Amino acid sequence: xxxxxxxxxxxxxxxxxxxxxxxxxxxxxxxxxxxxxxxxxxxxxxxxxxxxxxxxxxxxxxxxxxxxxxxxxxxxxxxxxxxxxxxxxxxxxxxxxxxxxxxxxxxxxxxxx
Amino acid sequence: xxxxxxxxxxxxxxxxxxxxxxxxxxxxxxxxxxxxxxxxxxxxxxxxxxxxxxxxxxxxxxxxxxxxxxxxxxxxxxxxxxxxxxxxxxxxxxxxxxxxxxxxxxxxxxxxx
Numbered sequence: 382x383x384x385x386x387x388x389x390x391x392x393x394x395x396x397x398x399x400x401x402x403x404x405x406x407x408x409x410x411x412x413x414x415x416x417x418x419x420x421x422x423x424x425x426x427x428x429x430x431x432x433x434x435x436x437x438x439x440x441x442x443x444x445x446x447x448x449x450x451x452x453x454x455x456x457x458x459x460x461x462x463x464x465x466x467x468x469x470x471x472x473x474x475x476x477x478x479x480x481x482x483x484x485x486x487x488x489x490x491x492x493x494x
Numbered sequence: 495x496x497x498x499x500x501x502x503x504x505x506x507x508x509x510x511x512x513x514x515x516x517x518x519x520x521x522x523x524x525x526x527x528x529x530x531x532x533x534x535x536x537x538x539x540x541x542x543x544x545x546x547x548x549x550x551x552x553x554x555x556x557x558x559x560x561x562x563x564x565x566x567x568x569x570x571x572x573x574x575x576x577x578x579x580x581x582x583x584x585x586x587x588x589x590x591x592x593x594x595x596x597x598x599x600x601x602x603x604x605x606x607x
Binding site for chain 2: 390413415417422423424425426427430432433471473475480481482484485486487
């Protein structure tokens with residue numbers, strides 16, 4: 382069975398500090414990987430995705446993530462946090478030839494002024 | 495603009511009552527999904543459909559039913575058998591290859607009167 386683990390249900394950073402949200406997955410085959418952001422009472426918006434090719438992926442709003450196969454990780458980073466980044470972030474995986482997606486339990490990011 | 499429309503935004507259910515949540519997409523996507531979101535539990539898959547007139551149970555299908563009579567529509571019925579229906583419900587769709595990300599609606603919040 383596939384699983385996605387997000388370490389830390391809540392992360393708090395100061396404005397301007399580095400944001401690091403962790404995601405590890407278990408998969409017997411190379412997955413496709415996604416990060417989504419969710420603001421209160423809204424749906425999920427895609428931040429970035431990894432399918433094939435370059436392992437460092439850049440997304441919207443200054444976020445990026447690096448796929449590390451050896452560590453089965455896909456951590457999300459942003460060099461400098463902004464107040465508007467406060468939201469919940471979800472890591473997700475899907476497998477080749479299966480239109481099924483597996484989500485982590487989410488990480489709520491709090492940004493302190 | 496193409497997207498997914500969920501209605502209503504807020505819904506209240508009385509004891510013993512069935513309610514139906516609407517999900518419509520104009521993205522021409524083949525696959526559609528229903529998720530339930532509870533605090534701290536991420537997204538849990540209720541049902542999904544990869545093609546018209548066909549759908550599969552997800553991880554928590556008990557107490558729910560769906561239909562897929564049209565490509566653009568995937569309504570979810572929360573039946574009286576679902577004893578704890580209070581949650582945020584998200585509809586999603588994806589088109590084409592499995593490397594594509596899901597698109598999400600803005601959700602329906604269901605509460606018990």
